[in-house]
Amino acid sequence: MGGGPTGGRPGSGPVLRARGLVREFRGFRAVDGVDLDVAEGSVHALVGPNGAGKTTLFNLLTGFLKPTAGSVLLEGRRELAGRSPEAISRLGVARSFQITSLFAELTPHQHVELALAGPTGLGWRFWRSDRALARFAGRAAELLAQVGLAGHGDVPAGSLSYGRKRALELALALALDPKVLLLDEPTAGMGVEDVDRTIELVRGIRAGRTVVMVEHNMNVVASLADRVTVLQHGKVLIEGPYAEIRHDPRVITAYLGDSDAAR
Amino acid sequence: MIMSRLARSGRGGIALLVIGLLAALVLPWLIYPPVALDIACWALFAAALDLLLGFTGLLSFGHAAFWGGSAYCTGLIALHGGMPFPVAILGGAAFAALLALPIGFLSVRLTGIYFAMVTLAFAQMIYFVANQWRDVTGGENGLQGIPRELFGLDLYDPFFFYYAGLPFVLAGLLAAWRIVRSPFGRVLVSIRDNPARARALGYPVDRYRLLAFVLSAALSGTAGGVFAIGHGFASLDGLYWTTSGQVVMMVILGGIGTLWGGAIGAGVVVQLQDFLATAGFEGIGIVTGSIFIVIVLLFRRGIWGTARHLARRRGLSPAGGSGGGPAGSPGLARAPASPRPAGGPPGATAGERC
Numbered sequence: 001m002g003g004g005p006t007g008g009r010p011g012s013g014p015v016l017r018a019r020g021l022v023r024e025f026r027g028f029r030a031v032d033g034v035d036l037d038v039a040e041g042s043v044h045a046l047v048g049p050n051g052a053g054k055t056t057l058f059n060l061l062t063g064f065l066k067p068t069a070g071s072v073l074l075e076g077r078r079e080l081a082g083r084s085p086e087a088i089s090r091l092g093v094a095r096s097f098q099i100t101s102l103f104a105e106l107t108p109h110q111h112v113e114l115a116l117a118g119p120t121g122l123g124w125r126f127w128r129s130d131r132a133l134a135r136f137a138g139r140a141a142e143l144l145a146q147v148g149l150a151g152h153g154d155v156p157a158g159s160l161s162y163g164r165k166r167a168l169e170l171a172l173a174l175a176l177d178p179k180v181l182l183l184d185e186p187t188a189g190m191g192v193e194d195v196d197r198t199i200e201l202v203r204g205i206r207a208g209r210t211v212v213m214v215e216h217n218m219n220v221v222a223s224l225a226d227r228v229t230v231l232q233h234g235k236v237l238i239e240g241p242y243a244e245i246r247h248d249p250r251v252i253t254a255y256l257g258d259s260d261a262a263r
Numbered sequence: 264m265i266m267s268r269l270a271r272s273g274r275g276g277i278a279l280l281v282i283g284l285l286a287a288l289v290l291p292w293l294i295y296p297p298v299a300l301d302i303a304c305w306a307l308f309a310a311a312l313d314l315l316l317g318f319t320g321l322l323s324f325g326h327a328a329f330w331g332g333s334a335y336c337t338g339l340i341a342l343h344g345g346m347p348f349p350v351a352i353l354g355g356a357a358f359a360a361l362l363a364l365p366i367g368f369l370s371v372r373l374t375g376i377y378f379a380m381v382t383l384a385f386a387q388m389i390y391f392v393a394n395q396w397r398d399v400t401g402g403e404n405g406l407q408g409i410p411r412e413l414f415g416l417d418l419y420d421p422f423f424f425y426y427a428g429l430p431f432v433l434a435g436l437l438a439a440w441r442i443v444r445s446p447f448g449r450v451l452v453s454i455r456d457n458p459a460r461a462r463a464l465g466y467p468v469d470r471y472r473l474l475a476f477v478l479s480a481a482l483s484g485t486a487g488g489v490f491a492i493g494h495g496f497a498s499l500d501g502l503y504w505t506t507s508g509q510v511v512m513m514v515i516l517g518g519i520g521t522l523w524g525g526a527i528g529a530g531v532v533v534q535l536q537d538f539l540a541t542a543g544f545e546g547i548g549i550v551t552g553s554i555f556i557v558i559v560l561l562f563r564r565g566i567w568g569t570a571r572h573l574a575r576r577r578g579l580s581p582a583g584g585s586g587g588g589p590a591g592s593p594g595l596a597r598a599p600a601s602p603r604p605a606g607g608p609p610g611a612t613a614g615e616r617c
Contacts, residue, residue: 062463064459064462084462084467085459085462085463086462086463086464086465086466086467086468089462089463089464089465090465094463095463097459097460097463101457101459101460101463102456102457102460103452103453103456103457103460103461104456104457105452105456106449106452106453106456110449113449114449114450114453114461114464114466115464117446118464118465118466119465122446123446123447123449123450123466123471124446124447124474125445125446125447126441126442126445126446126447126448126474126478127441127442127445128445128446129441129444129445130444130445130446130448130449132445132446133446133449172464176464176465
């Protein structure tokens with residue numbers, strides 16, 4: 001089902017290129033020299049056993065952690081390493097969070113309005129009524145409808161069900177209209193129905209952008225990913241299309257053998 | 264968005280606003296006018312702190328620097344500049360904002376207890392400077408005899424000066440309310456709830472916190488300036504850490520993140536202190552401290568927060584729109600009853616303010 005990189009222009013360089021990324025925590029290398037090329041318009045999955053460094057890598061790409069060494073280039077020209085999360089977000093690299101991360105007291109509608117208002121500078125206007133945010137109401141309603149949250153826009157986000165919180169995460173990332181969308185385990189903790197819905201959602205939103213996702217659910221990877229990078233112990237184990245890597249003995253060992261210390 | 268619901272709720276919100284305004288207008292008839300002015304000043308100070316504590320999620324333990332710093336600056340402008348007192352107050356507020364710029368710049372990167380400690384340290388430094396710089400600040404004597412003329416009007420009667428100072432307090436409260444319910448205020452709440460997420464949405468969190476800090480300081484400075492003019496002096500007391508502690512206590516008593524709760528907290532604390540002092544009771548700290556502990560343990564939402572919670576739970580929420588007036592007042596009347604035993608009659612006036 002993988003399908004080729006539909007939106008990718010052949011010959012164009014990688015939209016995201018990481019070289020020699022390292023992140024050390026007190027001598028422990030959570031990410032240990034990772035090279036990564038994400039082709040424009042592709043869906044690129046990062047998989048690997050727990051502790052392989054996937055989320056750390058995500059945090060390095062989005063500025064939430066500073067790399068100990070290495071570089072991340074956006075579209076071949078902008079260095080992202082060392083920039084703040086907000087600066088990277090403004091450059092068009094948006095992320096969702098693995099653990100649902102919302103503003104408990106704001107409604108989904110207000111969440112999306114905030115995401116839409118970000119680039120306009122409206123957020124600085126402390127002398128205006130917050131009704132000024134209503135200019136984003138229409139677009140916010142569209143985005144909420146797109147992720148299946150129509151009719152749930154006006155309750156505090158804290159009271160939403162788990163699946164809906166995850167959907168709101170997606171709507172927020174979409175509201176930023178990013179070139180590159182990084183999804184950290186978009187289906188974590190979901191039941192089968194929600195997983196199917198999320199697959200459809202990601203399919204719907206990938207048009208015109210690049211998606212990088214950390215994902216444990218191999219069905220999701222199989223349905224969505226054009227390329228898969230397998231991480232283990234902070235290093236790239238293997239990279240390729242899902243159909244190729246799924247039978248690779250190293251991948252099978254990484255997943256099955258690791259817990260038995262059968263290395 | 265706690266208070267936006269209340270204020271947006273049509274008749275209930277308007278009724279509360281009218282009650283608050285009326286209470287502010289009749290206050291000096293009901294209680295000793297200088298105490299009324301103190302309540303008004305501390306109410307604005309508390310609202311300014313709540314802007315930071317309740318809506319940005321930063322506990323400043325150094326706001327005395329802005330209240331007291333502005334008091335000195337206001338006093339100096341009025342004493343040596345020969346300016347009418349409104350100019351002096353605005354100058355004091357501007358000074359407080361200016362002072363908040365470097366202090367905020369160096370502290371907003373920290374949160375929680377670290378932020379509290381660093382702001383406290385800065386405030387103590389300002390206190391130290393004011394104490395040493397006798398030529399300008401008068402050292403331990405403070406600034407005495409600050410004039411309060413306004414185009415020949417005699418405002419030395421505290422009763423009349425209350426009405427001269429009140430517009431500054433009301434304007435300050437209005438500004439605080441506007442800030443909380445602006446697009447900026449919405450961003451602040453998001454930063455309070457989840458700074459990492461706000462960053463991921465592209466908001467430079469530290470710069471937002473810095474602006475909130477400066478705005479809060481400017482409003483605290485306005486309050487401190489009115490206070491200095493009203494008393495005719497600026498003293499080291501205003502810069503001491505107990506001032507920072509007292510305003511934090513007022514906000515917690517009234518209810519964090521309620522904005523108006525701080526005004527009620529101010530009313531309770533100031534009135535109580537005056538009542539105990541007049542009665543010749545010396546252990547004021549023991550009484551206010553005990554009330555504080557009771558409120559924190561039993562009514563974590565504070566006076567205003569608990570009242571609103573009760574009103575909502577009984578379906579009397581102003582959001583229902585039915586009977587705007589009663590919507591807020593039953594809860595209001597009920598909640599202060601708990602801390603009142605020690606407070607006596609003073610609590611009544613305080614409870615109805617704002």
